[in-house]
Amino acid sequence: MEILGKLLGTEERVKIMRLFLLNAEMCFDAGDIMERSKVNKNSLRKEINLLLKIGFIKPKNFTKDIERKAGADIKITKKKVSGWQLSMDFPLILPVRNLLISSDPIKKEDIIARFKSAGKVKLLVLAGVFIQKEDSRVDILIVGDYLKRKAVENILRSIEAEVGKELSYALFDTQDFIYRLSVYDKFVRDILDFPHETILDKLTPA
Numbered sequence: 001m002e003i004l005g006k007l008l009g010t011e012e013r014v015k016i017m018r019l020f021l022l023n024a025e026m027c028f029d030a031g032d033i034m035e036r037s038k039v040n041k042n043s044l045r046k047e048i049n050l051l052l053k054i055g056f057i058k059p060k061n062f063t064k065d066i067e068r069k070a071g072a073d074i075k076i077t078k079k080k081v082s083g084w085q086l087s088m089d090f091p092l093i094l095p096v097r098n099l100l101i102s103s104d105p106i107k108k109e110d111i112i113a114r115f116k117s118a119g120k121v122k123l124l125v126l127a128g129v130f131i132q133k134e135d136s137r138v139d140i141l142i143v144g145d146y147l148k149r150k151a152v153e154n155i156l157r158s159i160e161a162e163v164g165k166e167l168s169y170a171l172f173d174t175q176d177f178i179y180r181l182s183v184y185d186k187f188v189r190d191i192l193d194f195p196h197e198t199i200l201d202k203l204t205p206a
Helices: 002-008 011-022 030-037 041-053 093-102 108-118 149-163 174-182 186-192
Strands: 057-070 073-086 120-126 140-145 169-173 197-201
Touching (some): 002 011, 011 041, 011 149, 030 149, 041 073, 108 140, 108 149, 149 169, 169 186
Antiparallel strands (some): 120 197
């Protein structure tokens, strides 16, 4: 991400561009982009204006689901908002997509380091968006002991901001995972029998 940030101007720009490229059919308003890309309001305004000027994105009005608390319940209402969408007419969309999507948005060592605060992680497997395989069952598999789900979710949100896409994941404690392996659980086999990258493995004897 650091190299791309220098090449394209800012890391914030890279995050926003990845968000649009990996969600080409979706529209985002300012709040969506700030939440998903973890950029501040001033940076957002600057980068959106630039991306509009070069024709990378286009203005788009769309209907958005808004969650509101109604007592103990959550009520969903629809609201028309103004935002932006990737412009498929952008002349350099393919080379830019190849550059941003084929490059690693986050170092593998950084991913491992972030998960250290989530518990005793024994296995980390990357698939899906990390290896450019959209049909993978999950983007990341996490196995370990004493795993704190809230911490895992917070780590995933921080990674999503750099990757540019909401991540699908599987979380298992070690015993459950080993059992599933022993009975050839289809979900687990669908992850491990298809393209993936293991970045941490403390389960397999050296």
